[in-house]
Amino acid sequence: MRETLAPIPPAGQPVEARAPSLRRLHRQTGFWHDALRRLLRNRLAVVGAVMVATILLVAATADILTPYPYAKTNFAHGYESPNARYPLGTDPLGRDLLSRMIYGARISMIVGVGSQVLVILIGVPIGAMAGYFGGRLDLYLMRVVDVMYAFPTLLFVILIMSALGAGLFNIFLAIGVTGWVTLCRLTRGQFLALREQEFIMGARAVGATSWQVILRHLLPNALAPIIIAVTFGVPRAIFTEAALSFIGVGINPPLPSWGGMVGEYQPYLRSYWYMATFPAVAIGLTMLSFSFLGDGLRDALDPTLRR
Amino acid sequence: MTDWTKDPAQVELFRQRSEAVGLSRREFMKILAAAAGTSVVGAVGGLAGPEPASAAAMVPDTEQVFRQPYATEPSSHDFNKDLYCGGETELFAGLTRFDPNNKAVPYVAERWETKAKGQLYVFYLHKGVKWTNGDPVTAHDFEWSFKRQLDPETKASYSAFLFDIQNGEAFNTKKPGITRDLVGVKALDDYTLQVTLESPRGYFPILMAYYSGLPAHRPSVEKYGDKWTEAANIVTNGPWKMTVWEHNKRMVFERNDAFILKPKPKLRKRISPIIATESQLATYEAGEIDRALVPLAELKRLKSDPRLSQQLHIFSLTGTFYLAPAYTQKPFDVRGVRRALAHAIDRDAIVKSVLQGIGQPAYTFVPPDAPGYLDPKKYSWIKEATEYNPKLAMDQLRGTPYEGGKNWPKVTLTFRRDELAGVPAQVAQAIQAMVKDNLNLSIDLEGLEGRVFRGRMYEHKIQLNYIRWYMDYPDPNDNLFLVWYSSRTGGSRHEYKDADFDKLVEQAAAAPTWDQRIALYAQAERRMLEDGAAVYVYYPFGARVYKPWVQGVPRNSAGLLAEDWNIYPGVPNEVYIVDAPGRPKLS
Numbered sequence A: 001m002r003e004t005l006a007p008i009p010p011a012g013q014p015v016e017a018r019a020p021s022l023r024r025l026h027r028q029t030g031f032w033h034d035a036l037r038r039l040l041r042n043r044l045a046v047v048g049a050v051m052v053a054t055i056l057l058v059a060a061t062a063d064i065l066t067p068y069p070y071a072k073t074n075f076a077h078g079y080e081s082p083n084a085r086y087p088l089g090t091d092p093l094g095r096d097l098l099s100r101m102i103y104g105a106r107i108s109m110i111v112g113v114g115s116q117v118l119v120i121l122i123g124v125p126i127g128a129m130a131g132y133f134g135g136r137l138d139l140y141l142m143r144v145v146d147v148m149y150a151f152p153t154l155l156f157v158i159l160i161m162s163a164l165g166a167g168l169f170n171i172f173l174a175i176g177v178t179g180w181v182t183l184c185r186l187t188r189g190q191f192l193a194l195r196e197q198e199f200i201m202g203a204r205a206v207g208a209t210s211w212q213v214i215l216r217h218l219l220p221n222a223l224a225p226i227i228i229a230v231t232f233g234v235p236r237a238i239f240t241e242a243a244l245s246f247i248g249v250g251i252n253p254p255l256p257s258w259g260g261m262v263g264e265y266q267p268y269l270r271s272y273w274y275m276a277t278f279p280a281v282a283i284g285l286t287m288l289s290f291s292f293l294g295d296g297l298r299d300a301l302d303p304t305l306r307r
Numbered sequence B: 001m002t003d004w005t006k007d008p009a010q011v012e013l014f015r016q017r018s019e020a021v022g023l024s025r026r027e028f029m030k031i032l033a034a035a036a037g038t039s040v041v042g043a044v045g046g047l048a049g050p051e052p053a054s055a056a057a058m059v060p061d062t063e064q065v066f067r068q069p070y071a072t073e074p075s076s077h078d079f080n081k082d083l084y085c086g087g088e089t090e091l092f093a094g095l096t097r098f099d100p101n102n103k104a105v106p107y108v109a110e111r112w113e114t115k116a117k118g119q120l121y122v123f124y125l126h127k128g129v130k131w132t133n134g135d136p137v138t139a140h141d142f143e144w145s146f147k148r149q150l151d152p153e154t155k156a157s158y159s160a161f162l163f164d165i166q167n168g169e170a171f172n173t174k175k176p177g178i179t180r181d182l183v184g185v186k187a188l189d190d191y192t193l194q195v196t197l198e199s200p201r202g203y204f205p206i207l208m209a210y211y212s213g214l215p216a217h218r219p220s221v222e223k224y225g226d227k228w229t230e231a232a233n234i235v236t237n238g239p240w241k242m243t244v245w246e247h248n249k250r251m252v253f254e255r256n257d258a259f260i261l262k263p264k265p266k267l268r269k270r271i272s273p274i275i276a277t278e279s280q281l282a283t284y285e286a287g288e289i290d291r292a293l294v295p296l297a298e299l300k301r302l303k304s305d306p307r308l309s310q311q312l313h314i315f316s317l318t319g320t321f322y323l324a325p326a327y328t329q330k331p332f333d334v335r336g337v338r339r340a341l342a343h344a345i346d347r348d349a350i351v352k353s354v355l356q357g358i359g360q361p362a363y364t365f366v367p368p369d370a371p372g373y374l375d376p377k378k379y380s381w382i383k384e385a386t387e388y389n390p391k392l393a394m395d396q397l398r399g400t401p402y403e404g405g406k407n408w409p410k411v412t413l414t415f416r417r418d419e420l421a422g423v424p425a426q427v428a429q430a431i432q433a434m435v436k437d438n439l440n441l442s443i444d445l446e447g448l449e450g451r452v453f454r455g456r457m458y459e460h461k462i463q464l465n466y467i468r469w470y471m472d473y474p475d476p477n478d479n480l481f482l483v484w485y486s487s488r489t490g491g492s493r494h495e496y497k498d499a500d501f502d503k504l505v506e507q508a509a510a511a512p513t514w515d516q517r518i519a520l521y522a523q524a525e526r527r528m529l530e531d532g533a534a535v536y537v538y539y540p541f542g543a544r545v546y547k548p549w550v551q552g553v554p555r556n557s558a559g560l561l562a563e564d565w566n567i568y569p570g571v572p573n574e575v576y577i578v579d580a581p582g583r584p585k586l587s
Helices: A031-041 A043-060 A097-133 A135-150 A153-164 A168-195 A198-205 A210-246 A258-268 A273-301 B008-020 B025-036 B139-150 B168-172 B204-209 B218-229 B277-285 B296-304 B335-344 B347-354 B380-386 B390-396 B420-439 B450-458 B476-484 B499-510 B514-530
Strands: B065-067 B096-098 B104-106 B109-115 B120-125 B185-189 B192-196 B240-246 B250-255 B269-273 B291-293 B312-316 B319-325 B359-361 B411-416 B443-448 B464-470 B535-546
Touching: A031 A043, A031 A273, A043 A097, A043 A273, A097 A135, A097 A168, A097 A210, A097 A258, A097 A273, A135 A168, A153 A168, A153 A210, A168 A210, A198 A210, A210 A258, A210 A273, A258 A273, A258 B420, B096 B204, B104 B109, B104 B204, B120 B139, B120 B204, B139 B168, B139 B185, B139 B192, B139 B218, B277 B291, B296 B312, B296 B420, B296 B535, B319 B335, B319 B420, B335 B380, B335 B390, B335 B420, B335 B535, B347 B359, B347 B420, B347 B535, B380 B514, B390 B420, B411 B420, B411 B450, B420 B443, B420 B464, B420 B535, B443 B450, B450 B464, B476 B499, B476 B514, B499 B514
Parallel strands: B065 B269, B411 B443, B411 B464
Antiparallel strands: B096 B104, B109 B120, B120 B192, B185 B192, B240 B250, B250 B269, B291 B535, B312 B535, B319 B464, B319 B535, B359 B535
16 A cells, blocks of 8 residues: 555645656655654554554464364363363353454454445545535535434444344444444545645646546545544444444354453353453453554644644 | 133133233243142252251341342332332232242131122131231222222223223223222122122132232322322331332331231341342342342352352243244255254253253253153153254255255244343354254354244244243143144244144143043154154253341242242242351341
8 A cells, every 4th residue: 555655745735746857855755654654653553553463463364373163162161261271261162262262353353344444435435526526416415424423323233233133244234334424524524625725726737537636636635534534443343343242233153253252251250250351351452452553643644633 | 619720711811811911921820720729740850959947046036137139129019000010019918819839828818708600709808907007907998909900090000900800891991881889899898808700700819819909008099199109108918018218229128017917927127129130149249138149150150169059049940942943944844854953952961061050951841840741761752853863863864955964045043132141042052053063054043132032933933943931830731732732723832733733732631630631742742753843952940049047938839949930929928037157137
């Protein structure tokens, strides 16, 4: 992503700024380059990034990492406390909790990242159209957004899940359908501000089509806030999934998800502390990592906000 | 008096009465069973009773204090106006009461007689029973209370419970010309109450033992209106009186020493904090209450604790969890698949491991603490049809489209998720894993809330149903007729339809001797097992803890604990406090 984005000038500068003939800059210090430098200087953000990377890695390699299949029952070994054979213990069906945790990471990441992809796919185009074309289209689209805003999100998600039934794909859908409005408004706001800028006029003047303006000039310049929003959106989605699975309308068993595990094992908490504790800690750490990273990204990408 | 339980018309009327007040069919049947005089034979293994009454002496009367939590705040204690107000029933004494066997026995009425073939009841009241303000309890109190309950102005939501009383329904539904005076309850004098019924009703004394028959104190109701059951205003006639009611926090009941009827409480005081069911055990362990319900999830810890394990009461819920495959839906329209399912479920593993022994493996429908239980050791066909054997399970698929565990369609198992603190979900997952391992059949799980579940079940829109049946009255008819009999007009629970099975159940119900009946019911069970109509999984138990200083929880005639779990409310009238280490000195 960085490679394609690197040559983009900071917001507000004409495209010509990067023309080699100007040779104003001693060395190339593009916006993204600066941002990365700022990000790396932020320790918490680095910690967050490393943790996010680790979780992603675990999620990606879950099949290799799990000592047992996540759904493998072993009734002779139910309710076992953490031990050498089962490092995080077993559940009432004798399933290995470590394997379920590792697989749960995959589910959480799929839900978190997947639903944000859906959010981007719905939110950004609609926001872009509203912001760029303005007028009646903007008016109508924004009223739709207002209506969507009026629903309490979690309630709406539960409603959708009850209608569609539990399942991974339905969770995407539910979170995507309710989550796009924030991103849509954000994109529209960015586009509204940017489209009046001189470099856009310049692009139009040299004959760029609307699509070219949107995709090549407006979108790249609006990307920073979108990235930040999505980074915060991932943990929100993970948490929503956890909440849904907790109340039993989320992921279908035996597929493990952290929220589902907390919900399923919560009654056992006082007898078997380890069953619900580890997935709860995992949810907490994931939320924290993404928040650190998100904060760091915001500081890095939007220098005007700093200090 | 003839036995009304043999008269279908009366039983049907009684059912309608029960239904009108939202009384669960189970409770209705329990009352019915008690009336019919059938009794439970105990054959349940592994049920831990309380410690036998220890030699420890009862503590002095001033210290007879029992801390008994309430799960929810009552809306009032006015059973006349709202049968299900959730209040304390033992504040009041009705004409009759239930004993630990759920039989109606004399209470405020020391005896009664029937006239006109059971259409007329005359209750003779004990003299000397008093309201807590000193007023005598008279037949006029009952007359007024029943009429109050029937009066449309009272807007009592469950007044239909008294519709057997002549003109009761007509008065309640404001039929023209029917006045209060025409309602068939009349105090002949202070201690004689005559009740005229619409037609003979043998079960009337049972209605009187239920909360529906409790009286209210007229002067208090007239003075305070809806506020008459507040602690400061309430006047009661039962073994207990309420001295404190801090709303949403706690209630305090004290023994009514002026109460002359038996059983007289041995406790002097009951302190009832309002604590949600799921928080009760923690409060109990913190030493703040003397008894609590125990979720299964906590059992292993309690059992392994040398102290708490002594306080555990485990009692049979007299029921059966089972799987019911839908006959008309793929793949269960094939008999081999249903039979394979029976051989693919390892019930021992479920009971021993998942349930930690709180239950008993089930192979047939009738639970072991009910008459008509079929011991699998005695009947070889039970083993042949239900034995856990993965190889046998696969063999059943031979010749079906799913031979070798292939070509399975999508299968969903549906269960109730709002019961027993997540236990059904665990067992459902165990079944899911077993079916996957043994038949290579992947099933999805779907947990539904009770109301939605019931709706779907009676519409026969559940493919593979995991559900329980808590027994209502101790007779195999309760299981085999009510659940599986298909030749009836009303809605049936499952899709199973088999004329021969129905015939066996009919014959069994009508058979003259008990042995003949049991033999016919056994044949019926065999028929349905061999058809794979159901896969019985386990018989569930429940659990409670009592502090060691609480003794005397009553038992029924079968020697099983008569917990105040269903209709018998008498536990607080029977238990008492003994001296035991750790007992707080309360007064």
